[in-house]
Amino acid sequence: MPYSNTFKDHLAHPRNGGELADANAVAEETNPVCGDRLRLSLRVRDGRIEAVRFLAYGCAPTLVCGSVLTEQLEGKTVAEAMGLTRKDLLDAIGGLPSRKQHAAALAIETLRVALEAGCSELLNNK
Amino acid sequence: MSNFRRVYLDHSATTPVDPRVLEAMLPWLTEKFGNASSVHWFGQEARAAVDRARREVAALIGARANEIVFLSGGTEANNLAIRGLCEAAERYGRHIITSDLEHSSVRGICEALAKRGWEVTRLPVYDDGIVRAEDVRAAIRPETVLITVMLANNEIGTIQPIAETGAMVREERGRGHRHLWLHTDAVQAAGRIPIDVETLGCDLLSLSAHKVYAPKGIGALFVRRGVRLVSQNVGGHQERERRAGTEAVPNIVAFGAAAKIAREELSRHAEHVRQLRDRFEMRVKESIDDIVFNGNPNQRLPHISNISFRFIEGEGLLINLDLQGVAVSTGSACSSGTLEPSPVIRALGRNDELARGSIRFSFGKDNTDADVDYVMDVLTRAVENLRRLSPLSRKAILETV
Numbered sequence: 001m002p003y004s005n006t007f008k009d010h011l012a013h014p015r016n017g018g019e020l021a022d023a024n025a026v027a028e029e030t031n032p033v034c035g036d037r038l039r040l041s042l043r044v045r046d047g048r049i050e051a052v053r054f055l056a057y058g059c060a061p062t063l064v065c066g067s068v069l070t071e072q073l074e075g076k077t078v079a080e081a082m083g084l085t086r087k088d089l090l091d092a093i094g095g096l097p098s099r100k101q102h103a104a105a106l107a108i109e110t111l112r113v114a115l116e117a118g119c120s121e122l123l124n125n126k
Numbered sequence: 127m128s129n130f131r132r133v134y135l136d137h138s139a140t141t142p143v144d145p146r147v148l149e150a151m152l153p154w155l156t157e158k159f160g161n162a163s164s165v166h167w168f169g170q171e172a173r174a175a176v177d178r179a180r181r182e183v184a185a186l187i188g189a190r191a192n193e194i195v196f197l198s199g200g201t202e203a204n205n206l207a208i209r210g211l212c213e214a215a216e217r218y219g220r221h222i223i224t225s226d227l228e229h230s231s232v233r234g235i236c237e238a239l240a241k242r243g244w245e246v247t248r249l250p251v252y253d254d255g256i257v258r259a260e261d262v263r264a265a266i267r268p269e270t271v272l273i274t275v276m277l278a279n280n281e282i283g284t285i286q287p288i289a290e291t292g293a294m295v296r297e298e299r300g301r302g303h304r305h306l307w308l309h310t311d312a313v314q315a316a317g318r319i320p321i322d323v324e325t326l327g328c329d330l331l332s333l334s335a336h337k338v339y340a341p342k343g344i345g346a347l348f349v350r351r352g353v354r355l356v357s358q359n360v361g362g363h364q365e366r367e368r369r370a371g372t373e374a375v376p377n378i379v380a381f382g383a384a385a386k387i388a389r390e391e392l393s394r395h396a397e398h399v400r401q402l403r404d405r406f407e408m409r410v411k412e413s414i415d416d417i418v419f420n421g422n423p424n425q426r427l428p429h430i431s432n433i434s435f436r437f438i439e440g441e442g443l444l445i446n447l448d449l450q451g452v453a454v455s456t457g458s459a460c461s462s463g464t465l466e467p468s469p470v471i472r473a474l475g476r477n478d479e480l481a482r483g484s485i486r487f488s489f490g491k492d493n494t495d496a497d498v499d500y501v502m503d504v505l506t507r508a509v510e511n512l513r514r515l516s517p518l519s520r521k522a523i524l525e526t527v
Contacts, residue, residue, distance in 0.1 A: 057439055
């Protein structure tokens with residue numbers, strides 16, 4: 001399948017690339033099969049995601065998933081963010097070829113690890 | 127985008143059909159439609175065209191016309207050469223010598239033979255991507271029947287010591303090891319460097335037409351007079367019983383026309399692509415740091431440049447370049463649909479990161495200096511942007527927002 005315009009736009013102009021100096025929820029996950037890597041840093045205040053940045057090493061879908069995910073996350077509560085699924089991300093990107101869908105799985109996994117590490121209290125009190 | 131342009135730097139993957147080649151083949155798709163095996167006038171007209179093309183392809187590599195077998199392309203040529211020779215020579219021994227940087231077709235055939243009990247020695251290519259002739263010599267055993275090493279590599283362009291190996295094979299035969307043959311895959315080398323089968327001393331040599339500005343679906347195998355092969359396609363008498371199947375007359379005519387042009391214009395085109403490639407590499411060195419050039423810079427095809435960009439993944443870079451009109455290829459696993467990055471770059475002793483970040487730029491006769499300028503502009507920005515996003519890079523942005 002051809003890549004969507006959203007995909008091309010995010011690849012050419014990635015949003016929220018970088019790292020937050022004052023993040024309180026951070027995770028870096030690697031796809032053990034292909035070696036793709038995604039790092040998310042989030043600043044969460046009062047149960048809401050105030051800011052988020054991503055770094056990615058991998059094929060184009062991994063970079064795009066990082067970029068699109070950061071746009072989806074801003075302003076969401078931690079609970080809402082935990083509810084995001086791989087399908088939500090794929091829909092936002094406009095789909096990915098089946099052999100590239102692991103990129104979305106890596107992004108969602110990284111998000112969950114970051115939130116579980118940085119916001120465990122919030123998640124436990126939910 | 128008003129200034130959008132396309133620059134094709136993937137001539138090792140395939141080349142566009144030269145307009146002169148297209149013109150030569152077109153009548154054979156329309157009014158000249160005869161089957162070259164037919165006895166009537168239509169057939170004889172086609173037969174004569176096939177014979178002319180055979181002479182041109184032979185002339186490109188210094189062979190005799192009757193030593194050329196037309197078939198579907200490089201992969202089939204490698205299959206007929208290796209499987210055909212091994213099946214014919216099995217009674218003399220079951221050992222093959224090959225290298226760590228062969229095209230996937232040769233790798234695949236050798237793996238299939240190994241599963242059937244053949245012993246396969248894979249020679250190392252060291253950090254410069256070149257097989258050592260002394261390693262070939264050391265690997266030869268009494269039961270060795272075939273040495274198959276490519277003439278020039280498809281990813282990094284390194285040229286292998288085939289003439290030395292050919293001389294060694296002749297020496298071995300002189301010492302009584304008569305059942306030893308040499309095959310070389312010259313698919314990437316043809317049309318880029320002069321090839322002469324006498325100088326190389328090879329018995330079998332594979333060619334593909336679509337790498338020399340002819341259409342896909344046609345190739346050839348040089349089979350030295352006296353070398354016996356077991357045909358892999360049976361059921362017809364075509365190609366002197368070596369490859370059954372109706373001759374693809376338009377494609378064969380096109381290959382002949384392309385071979386003639388390649389022979390006549392080789393030095394001019396080689397010099398042109400060498401200048402572009404060298405200028406490109408000089409500018410890459412000036413503009414981009416943390417790069418590794420892959421392959422011996424002095425012993426390689428004139429049109430290939432293979433560079434590993436640290437901290438970034440090849441497919442991410444490839445698609446970035448593609449969105450800006452620049453076509454290249456990569457050793458990244460993501461791109462090839464496999465899990466392992468380029469075995470060729472890994473064979474140089476490079477780590478996974480460098481193998482995954484390798485990009486092949488392969489120039490062609492129609493590229494220009496302006497293409498190099500455009501690619502440099504796009505490439506420099508793409509590498510910078512991807513490194514900014516890379517968790518492996520020191521260039522990632524740390525910010526407080």
